Amino acid sequence: MKNLTTIICASVLLLSSCKTEFKHLEQVDGKRIAVDSSIEEDSEIAEFIAPYKQHLNETLDSPLSYNPSFLSKSDGDLNTAIGNLMADALMEQVNPVFRKNTGNRIDMVLLNHGGIRAEIPVGNVSTRTAYQIMPFENEVVIAELKGEKMLEMLDYLSKAKTAHPVSGIKIIADGSYMIKNATIKQQQISRDSTYFVATSDYLVGGGDNMKFFADPVSIHSSDYKIRNVMIDYFRKTDTIRSVIDDRYIRQ
Template sequence: MIHLSSRSVLVCIASLLLAFSACKTKYWQKHDYQSSKLVIDQQIAPDSSLINYIAPYKQRLKAQMDTVIGQAAQMLPRSPNDGQSLGGNFFADALLALGQQLDHEVSCSLGTKFGIRVDIPAGDIQVGKVFELMPFENYLTVLTLTGEDLLELGQFIAKTDGQPVAGMSVTIKDQKLIAMRIQGNLVDKNKTYKLVTYDYLANGGDNIEGISAPIQRVDTQTRVREGLIAYIEGLTKKGKQVDARRDERIIIVQ
């Protein structure tokens, strides 16, 4: 027979109580409550302390955004017509120029018509307008592609009724690629080409086809927006205005 001391009995009872309490189901009581809506409108008085705190930063930012960096010779709309838009052509031309500064072997550029967010009005171009045009934190990217890759890209451009490009010509009929040229020459499947775009598209953004498996990819530290600002400032220093024209980069055959 096992004899337990009173101390041992108390320890056993405490252990059993703890074990049973741990397994016990807990029931939570729901309390009724009343919801209410807080209307945020002009009736709410501004917090003067907060306004005073941010005022210097706001003024400094506004001064930077209002800085005029160039002149647009005409309005450059972003909405395409027959595969092209003046805003898209300007954007692609700028990309190509920036890409060739990074690598002189870059021969063509690519953007997307939905990546350009606003029209560029005629007259003064302010820094803030470039932020509106390209508000994303995208970086310039140079891709080395095969001729077959470029033809696949050309078919994508065809079935989407044209995209902003420069350094290339794409002929389309019934949303199918008829011909594609780079710097005036038909694309050769056996050659390689360097294209400048930006990392969002190189990563598959906007469902781009033909550039997802490049032979080589070079991601730069240059934001597209910063590049555009520098490009426009460069034109201004040369006494040139920001402008674009329709040409044979996208040809839609009826």
């Protein structure tokens, strides 16, 4: 018992004599390491991933469709063949989903010219093509907009003077890009009506300064990524026939 008491007392004295030391961060050093060809490949890791890489490449490069003419977003004034392709594919693929979920139909599609990130060369079109055109994870959403918001959209397009991809709408601008007529289903846009506009979640959030998407009547998610829209469209289309047309022109 005496020995136990002695041990306890010694422990208490030892603990009470300890002082807490506070350490402070004084300096942080770092350096930039470039990830380039100067870094040697780890042969064991390369050997391990080789079969997975081969399978992935085969999947990405397997032909889905065929493109007979070179498509670029710089080949038109206010509409381009590749932009028309994307907008029409979105209308065709998403409309049945939206109709099934809500009982409504998409009135028009609006995407952004800058969102087209690659050209489509002549030849086979694959899943990799879709990833190159749309490398982002943007999802299709449908915004229900009042007529006055639609008129704000037209004002935005007039000032943009850019071939933003559209589908379901016919727009005629004058020589100075000011829009003088716009119809949906051959009807003039009405302030008293609402319209379902399919677009991307990026644009609904104000991307490309498209502020007219703010405060929509309603917003509907499609759970459908734009890239997947393109892949599904390519898969069911034997040969791409997209061209520059009269959906958005100057007169």
